[in-house]
Amino acid sequence: MISVENVSKSFTLHNQGSTVIPVMAGASLHVAAGECVALVGASGAGKSTLMRMIYGNYLTASGRIMVGDTDVASAAPREVIALRRRTLGYVSQFLRVVPRVPTIDVVAEPLLLTGTGADEARAQAATLLARLNIPERLWGLSPTTFSGGEQQRVNIARGFAFAYPALLLDEPTASLDPTNRATVLAMVQEAKARGAAIIGIFHDHAAREALCDRQVDVTGFTPGLAA
Numbered sequence: 637m638i639s640v641e642n643v644s645k646s647f648t649l650h651n652q653g654s655t656v657i658p659v660m661a662g663a664s665l666h667v668a669a670g671e672c673v674a675l676v677g678a679s680g681a682g683k684s685t686l687m688r689m690i691y692g693n694y695l696t697a698s699g700r701i702m703v704g705d706t707d708v709a710s711a712a713p714r715e716v717i718a719l720r721r722r723t724l725g726y727v728s729q730f731l732r733v734v735p736r737v738p739t740i741d742v743v744a745e746p747l748l749l750t751g752t753g754a755d756e757a758r759a760q761a762a763t764l765l766a767r768l769n770i771p772e773r774l775w776g777l778s779p780t781t782f783s784g785g786e787q788q789r790v791n792i793a794r795g796f797a798f799a800y801p802a803l804l805l806d807e808p809t810a811s812l813d814p815t816n817r818a819t820v821l822a823m824v825q826e827a828k829a830r831g832a833a834i835i836g837i838f839h840d841h842a843a844r845e846a847l848c849d850r851q852v853d854v855t856g857f858t859p860g861l862a863a
C-alpha cells in the first residue's frame with residue numbers, strides 16, 4: 637500500500653548562504669495493508685522528514701513514494717489533494733485548524749469531503765469525540781483554545797473519522813492520560829484490522845511494541861551510511 641523506493645532529500649538553507657544539507661539517501665520501505673511499521677532512529681535522524689515526504693508536505697529530490705497508485709514524489713498538487721482526501725490520513729503532533737470552526741465540524745469534515753451526508757457525518761464525529769472523552773459542552777466550540785491533550789484527541793478523532801487505507805501517525809499517544817492512550821491504541825488496532833497500512837513514530841515504547849509489526853531505523857538512510 638505504501639512503498640518508499642530509493643528516496644533522497646536535502647534541505648537548502650536559502651537564508652544561510654544557500655547551504656545544502658543532505659538528510660536522506662536510499663530510503664526504502666514497504667508497508668502492506670493491515671501492517672503497522674514504526675519509524676525509529678535517534679533524534680534528528682529524519683523520521684519526521686520521511687513522514688512529511690510521504691504526505692507530500694516536503695518535496696522529494698529523487699526516488700518514488702507510492703501510496704496506492706499515486707507517486708507522491710512526482711504527483712501534481714491536485715493529485716496530492718485527492719490522495720489526502722480518500723487514501724492517506726495523517727495525524728500530526730499538533731492540531732492545525734481554521735479558526736472559529738466548531739470541533740464537531742472539524743472532526744466531521746473528512747467525512748463530508750468523501751460524500752457522507754451532514755447529519756451522518758456529525759453523528760459519527762460525535763461518537764468519536766465521546767469515545768475520546770471530549771466533553772459534549774466543548775463540541776460547539778473551536779478547539780483553538782483547548783488544552784494540549786484535548787487538541788491532540790480532536791486531531792486523532794479527525795484523523796480516524798474516515799477509514800483511510802493508509803495512515804501516518806506522528807506520536808499519537810504523546811501526552812495522553814492512560815485511559816485515552818488505551819482508547820487510541822484500540823483505534824489503531826481497529827484500523828489495522830480493517831486493513832489500513834500504517835506508518836508511525838512512537839516515542840512511547842510500549843505503544844510501539846503493542847501496535848507495530850516491524851521497525852525501520854531511518855539512521856540507515858543517513859547519507860553516507862546508506863547501503
Ligand SMILES: Nc1ncnc2c1ncn2[C@@H]1O[C@H](COP(=O)(O)OP(=O)(O)OP(=O)(O)O)[C@@H](O)[C@H]1O
Binds near residue numbers: 677685
Ligand atoms: N525544514 C527544514 N529545514 C532544514 N533542515 C531541516 C528541516 N526539517 C528537518 N531538517 C533537518 O533534517 C534532519 C532530520 O530532522 P527530523 O525532524 O526529520 O528528525 P527526527 O528523526 O524526526 O527527529 P526527532 O525525533 O527529534 O523529532 C535534522 O538534521 C533537521 O535539522
